[in-house]
Amino acid sequence: MGGRDTDIVLLDEKGIRCDGRKINETRKVSIKAGVLKNANGSAYIEFGENKILVGVYGPRDVHPKHLSDSDTGILRCRYHMSPFSVGERKNPAPSRREVEISKVIKEALEPAVMLKQFPRTAVDVYMEILQADGGTRCAALTGASVALADAGIPMRDLVAGCAAGKAADTVILDVNNEEDQAGQADLPMGYMPNLEKITLLQLDGVLTPEEYKKCIEIGIDGCKQVYEIQKKALQEKYFSKGDNN
Amino acid sequence: MSNEKKRHVIPGEVIVSGPYRAEQNTVLQGDKVLATSIGLSDVHDGSVRVIPLTGGYYPKDDDLVIGKIISHSAMSWEVDINSCYSGMLPATDVFGRDFSSHSDDLSSKLRKGDLIATRIVNSDKTRDPLLTISGRELGKIDYGELVEISPSKVARLIGKRGSMIQMIESATRAQITIGQNGLVVIACEDSDGLLRAINAVELVEEKAHVADLTDRISEMLELKSD
Numbered sequence: 001m002g003g004r005d006t007d008i009v010l011l012d013e014k015g016i017r018c019d020g021r022k023i024n025e026t027r028k029v030s031i032k033a034g035v036l037k038n039a040n041g042s043a044y045i046e047f048g049e050n051k052i053l054v055g056v057y058g059p060r061d062v063h064p065k066h067l068s069d070s071d072t073g074i075l076r077c078r079y080h081m082s083p084f085s086v087g088e089r090k091n092p093a094p095s096r097r098e099v100e101i102s103k104v105i106k107e108a109l110e111p112a113v114m115l116k117q118f119p120r121t122a123v124d125v126y127m128e129i130l131q132a133d134g135g136t137r138c139a140a141l142t143g144a145s146v147a148l149a150d151a152g153i154p155m156r157d158l159v160a161g162c163a164a165g166k167a168a169d170t171v172i173l174d175v176n177n178e179e180d181q182a183g184q185a186d187l188p189m190g191y192m193p194n195l196e197k198i199t200l201l202q203l204d205g206v207l208t209p210e211e212y213k214k215c216i217e218i219g220i221d222g223c224k225q226v227y228e229i230q231k232k233a234l235q236e237k238y239f240s241k242g243d244n245n
Numbered sequence: 246m247s248n249e250k251k252r253h254v255i256p257g258e259v260i261v262s263g264p265y266r267a268e269q270n271t272v273l274q275g276d277k278v279l280a281t282s283i284g285l286s287d288v289h290d291g292s293v294r295v296i297p298l299t300g301g302y303y304p305k306d307d308d309l310v311i312g313k314i315i316s317h318s319a320m321s322w323e324v325d326i327n328s329c330y331s332g333m334l335p336a337t338d339v340f341g342r343d344f345s346s347h348s349d350d351l352s353s354k355l356r357k358g359d360l361i362a363t364r365i366v367n368s369d370k371t372r373d374p375l376l377t378i379s380g381r382e383l384g385k386i387d388y389g390e391l392v393e394i395s396p397s398k399v400a401r402l403i404g405k406r407g408s409m410i411q412m413i414e415s416a417t418r419a420q421i422t423i424g425q426n427g428l429v430v431i432a433c434e435d436s437d438g439l440l441r442a443i444n445a446v447e448l449v450e451e452k453a454h455v456a457d458l459t460d461r462i463s464e465m466l467e468l469k470s471d
Contacts, residue, residue: 040301059301059329070371112256114272114281118303119370121329149256152300152397154281156272157257194257194279231255238283238298239253239454 008178011168018178019048026162026174026222031143031233033150041151043233045143048176049133052140054147059121067122073115074122077106079140081129101137108141108161108190108200114154123153134177135163138188141200146230150237157192158230159199162222164189164215166207171214173222187215191223251287251296253454254280260293270295284397285454298454302328302396302426304368311386311424312376314359317351324363324376327396327426334363334376360386360430362422386422389432392443394450396427401453402446409449409459416466417442441466 008018015023027048036042039055046052062068079102083089094102105127115123125148127140138161145159165175167183175186185205191198198220207215254260259277267273270282271293280286284297304310304326312324312332324332337344339354355361362383368374378384394402402423403410414421419433419442429446433439445462452458 041299061329118329149283150299152282152297154270154300155256156274156279156281158255192257194259195274234255234283235253 008182010179010182011170017172019176023170024173024218026225027176029226029229031146031229033146033233033237041147041149041153043143043146043150045139047135047139047142049131050136050139051131052136052143053128053130054140054143055126056123056147056151056153058123058151059118062120062122068120070119073118075106075110075113075115075125076122077102077109077125077127077144079105079127081132085129085132104200104202105137105141105144108159109144109148111197111199112145112155112157112159112192113148114156117154134180135175135188137161138163138190141190142226142230146233149234157194158227159190159192160223160227160230161188161190161200162219162226163187164219164222166205166211171211171218173218187219189219189223191220193224193227251285254286254295255283256281260286261288264291266292268292268294270297296400297397299395300397302326304328304330304365304374305425306365306368308365308425310363310365310426311422311428311430312361312363314355314357314361316357319346322351322355324361326374327428330373332363332365332376333373334378338377338379355385360391362386362424382422386430389430390439390443392429392431392446394427394429394446396425398450398453399423399425399427401458402429402449404459409462412459412463413442413445413466417445
């Protein structure tokens with residue numbers, strides 16, 4: 001059911017996936033906060049082979065003016081893949097897919113960001129995918145929330161992103177590119193760990209109700225693991241020099 | 246209620262749970278108080294706040310800020326106050342009540358690029374914040390060195406009841422005007438004192454979250470003066 005024909009063994013007899021991970025293991029995630037001098041806040045995230053740079057500007061004046069809202073600030077997100085981020089050159093013009101991902105990431109961040117405090121302003125989040133390997137929307141979301149915190153935008157919680165899915169008839173955590181292409185389902189999630197709320201949920205593929213529940217369960221677990229890394233990245237930037245407690 | 250030690254927090258982190266008042270940079274979620282900013286938590290007499298370590302300046306009534314004139318219309322100046330909102334300084338504030346847009350020329354008093362020490366009169370966020378330069382210590386700044394620090398670190402530069410800034414001022418004999426928006430003007434007769442004062446301010450900016458900051462600064466100022 002589902003998936004494309006492929007020669008890759010997605011899951012061997014020992015329960016090891018094509019990149020050597022176990023079924024409930026995320027890829028290696030590393031985040032660095034405050035990497036760009038000219039942005040108000042920034043982050044660089046490596047999520048397995050995904051490499052993403054995020055810059056946050058604002059709150060600042062809204063241009064064009066008609067977009068501004070006198071009751072609240074607005075959040076604008078731009079998810080963009082560099083031409084060199086994938087095997088075949090990607091046209092740098094925003095594609096239908098990028099417009100969609102920008103929108104879902106914006107909506108995933110909105111519950112966390114407290115923009116009511118800054119009417120008539122805009123917060124701009126630019127996510128540049130330098131290298132893509134499946135699961136970029138979760139990685140970009142994760143990086144964006146670190147960059148927003150770095151910019152000092154008030155937030156109720158950080159948003160951590162991680163995908164769950166199904167490949168070789170098994171529910172797996174953190175779907176990579178091969179598993180996304182040849183697997184049966186991909187379920188990206190955004191999650192606020194302290195508020196225990198899901199802010200992003202998409203599903204591409206087919207899952208039974210039981211599998212779906214299992215995916216949500218391990219997805220949340222994955223998000224919590226990612227959250228710890230986000231936390232560490234921020235602590236490293238702000239509290240590591242000459243620590244006092 | 247006990248006053249617990251200051252802790253490093255990041256957005257979403259639970260500071261305390263129970264009957265507390267959520268103040269600056271915190272939010273109440275059920276019975277938990279969460280931080281909304283990166284900073285140091287401060288629990289005091291049943292109220293919780295976070296002293297931020299990052300973030301821009303948001304205009305507040307009665308704040309002393311340092312602004313730069315961007316432009317002027319027939320009735321007012323537009324002032325960059327290092328915030329997402331630009332300040333508005335009405336011409337009547339400078340020329341007095343009998344200001345006439347026909348006979349008085351705004352650029353004769355303040356030109357584009359001039360620095361002013363100004364106070365925020367009204368900042369209701371539905372309009373741009375209203376400024377005044379009538380008052381003691383306010384008005385055009387004629388000389389001095391402009392240093393920019395993060396607005397979240399201004400409180401640290403001033404110190405408890407002005408202790409930090411007084412220490413720097415007395416050690417270097419410089420006059421330091423601190424704007425709440427993170428702009429600092431340092432004026433000093435001798436160039437050595439000026440340099441030392443600038444270095445001290447920059448060190449505060451760099452090490453704002455360190456506990457023994459006052460000692461470090463005093464050490465630095467004493468070392469240099471020997």
